[in-house]
Amino acid sequence: MKRRSHTLLIGLAAGVGGVLLVSGAAQAQCVTFDPVVLSGNFDPFNPSGTTVQTVSVTARRPPAVGGKKTQEVDFIYLRRPDTPSSLTVVQTSTGGQILENPPGHVLDPNNVNPNEVELNFGGVGQPDVKTFMVTITVPSGADLPAGATDIYVDQKYYCKRTGGAADESGVIANSLDIRINVLSALQASFVGPALDFGEIGTLTTASLPSTPNSVKQRTGNVRVASSGPYSVALTSANQFRMTYAGGNLGTANQRIPYQLDFLGQSKTTASPTFNTVTCSRAGLSGQYLAVTPTLLEGGAGKVPSPNYQDILTVTVTPLAVPTATTPVACM
Numbered sequence: 001m002k003r004r005s006h007t008l009l010i011g012l013a014a015g016v017g018g019v020l021l022v023s024g025a026a027q028a029q030c031v032t033f034d035p036v037v038l039s040g041n042f043d044p045f046n047p048s049g050t051t052v053q054t055v056s057v058t059a060r061r062p063p064a065v066g067g068k069k070t071q072e073v074d075f076i077y078l079r080r081p082d083t084p085s086s087l088t089v090v091q092t093s094t095g096g097q098i099l100e101n102p103p104g105h106v107l108d109p110n111n112v113n114p115n116e117v118e119l120n121f122g123g124v125g126q127p128d129v130k131t132f133m134v135t136i137t138v139p140s141g142a143d144l145p146a147g148a149t150d151i152y153v154d155q156k157y158y159c160k161r162t163g164g165a166a167d168e169s170g171v172i173a174n175s176l177d178i179r180i181n182v183l184s185a186l187q188a189s190f191v192g193p194a195l196d197f198g199e200i201g202t203l204t205t206a207s208l209p210s211t212p213n214s215v216k217q218r219t220g221n222v223r224v225a226s227s228g229p230y231s232v233a234l235t236s237a238n239q240f241r242m243t244y245a246g247g248n249l250g251t252a253n254q255r256i257p258y259q260l261d262f263l264g265q266s267k268t269t270a271s272p273t274f275n276t277v278t279c280s281r282a283g284l285s286g287q288y289l290a291v292t293p294t295l296l297e298g299g300a301g302k303v304p305s306p307n308y309q310d311i312l313t314v315t316v317t318p319l320a321v322p323t324a325t326t327p328v329a330c331m
Helices: none
Strands: 006-015 036-044 051-060 072-080 088-091 117-120 129-138 148-162 168-182 185-190 196-200 218-227 229-235 255-261 265-267 276-279 282-295 305-318
Touching: 036 051, 072 168, 117 148, 129 148, 148 196, 185 282, 196 282, 218 229, 218 305, 229 255, 255 305
Parallel strands: 006 196, 036 168
Antiparallel strands: 006 305, 051 129, 072 117, 072 148, 088 129, 148 168, 185 218, 218 282, 229 276, 229 305, 255 265, 255 282
16 A cells, blocks of 8 residues: 655745645346456556456356246446446457447347457356456556545346247346455646735734735645555744744844634744645546635734745645544545
């Protein structure tokens, strides 16, 4: 299980006189399939992490009903709305693609088609189990949730039964379960402009309540893409105060305090401890977590310096599934 944390250093800056840097499978009436378990681990963020495995599928015909059983079945598999679009299932013996987008092609049980699986169980007294080989490809970048993940596909079938029973055809939902272990992994980065307030040497503290947010506030985003839940922690090097190189945070005219809003928490020098947040899976498309600092004092009357600054450290860590605490939606 990948447990690599991503630590982002976000600079904040301002200038004074001079800059804040900063369903389980359904039972088919004609045939059922045992789950297929793929070996190893799948990392959706590994560009060369495509999984290609040739495995045996076990098909079973149900017990006799009225003395009659499935004799022959001709079928393909169909993708579901949540099936990765680039997942492929190939019948190894023929090289034919047997996983299609719905509704799939019209089945022809009277002719051999490499893109269909044909199983003949024989008469009632013959074995009720058949196996066939398939090659399954789960492409790198498939947006699958972390942990032991079930990928279900439907079955489109044409069934012939023993004893002259009527043929039947149809689609069975969730007919085949492909199980794969997906690593809990993530990518994180800071996106947007630098959290830089620019020149604030003439901005007074008294004027801040009426000062537009465009002047006293900045917003950036931490983008997180993850296959599983993740935790987010944050610290401030100066406990949410900016100062210049050599400046003294204990001296009022050498520091500029600010408030930071992040993941529903407002942090200041008076309340600097950020409570770690456990976030729900972001998916590969990612989530954007807004980072918003707001000045609590202006630069007027401060010691002139071109680069008052603070450093925020955001640590994003993938979590094992299930998590110790209940994840929340983080936006």
